């Protein structure tokens with residue numbers, strides 16, 4: 001049976017470290033600030049933004065949760081983003097995904113000051129990630145959190161064959177870039193890939209972020225692989241499950257993330273960590 005990768009435990013360690021950094025900054029009279037923009041009534045987004053606001057406050061981070069109705073105008077959001085850009089109390093700005101269809105998400109993201117882009121979605125920061133730049137810049141929190149998990153569990157990436165199933169801006173693309181930057185040989189697949197199992201079976205490290213419940217089953221996984229499940233699906237009985245069929249994959253894998261308690265908690269811990277990073281970087285020039 002595979003070793004369970006405990007995202008809650010690693011997230012707790014990261015949060016403890018973040019709280020210490022916040023205290024150190026407070027001693028210099030600096031309070032990190034986070035602004036979260038939520039549009040509409042998506043139930044999961046409401047839960048996640050509330051979790052972000054609560055965790056930020058618990059860690060001593062100044063938190064602003066700005067909630068807008070489903071039919072908010074693009075111009076109102078652009079105006080408020082520009083205000084947050086100018087606000088000295090705010091170091092990180094994020095727009096919760098998904099957004100309603102009538103909004104132009106790219107225009108909104110591009111309006112965020114790249115130095116306050118705590119989600120790392122701005123093209124400027126994506127460009128730095130793809131050029132493997134040797135400087136400080138934010139990276140999408142879920143893949144960055146997965147890299148922290150892989151480091152914590154000493155998963156060897158150099159020379160490893162990694163497969164990422166999913167190609168979103170949020171997870172798949174930055175995940176592949178981070179793994180490549182760590183000297184893994186990376187293949188990006190998606191739910192439409194022909195003979196997907198031929199590709200997934202080559203993976204020493206398999207990251208699944210396809211948004212398809214139980215897409216990956218035991219026979220699609222190489223013996224001894226490390227399997228990271230980014231999917232979150234709420235079942236009718238309210239329990240959560242992932243893109244990986246845990247029952248059939250766990251006996252084959254060497255290590256595996258559960259859902260819940262695997263990748264999810266790392267997203268918010270990394271967001272808090274990165275809010276403090278942005279604060280420190282802005283004060284250290």
Ligand SMILES: Nc1nc2c(c(=O)[nH]1)N[C@@H](CN(C=O)c1ccc(C(=O)N[C@@H](CCC(=O)O)C(=O)O)cc1)CN2
Nearest residue numbers: 048094095096097098119141142260261262264265267
């Ligand atoms: N602007 C962004 N939007 C979204 C992001 C993001 O990083 N930036 N990621 C996801 C949602 N997300 C944070 O926003 C998120 C997802 C899951 C969890 C989490 O802790 N999951 C728990 C289960 C919690 C539950 O009961 O639902 C777990 O897996 O153990 C935190 C944050 C999409 N949007």
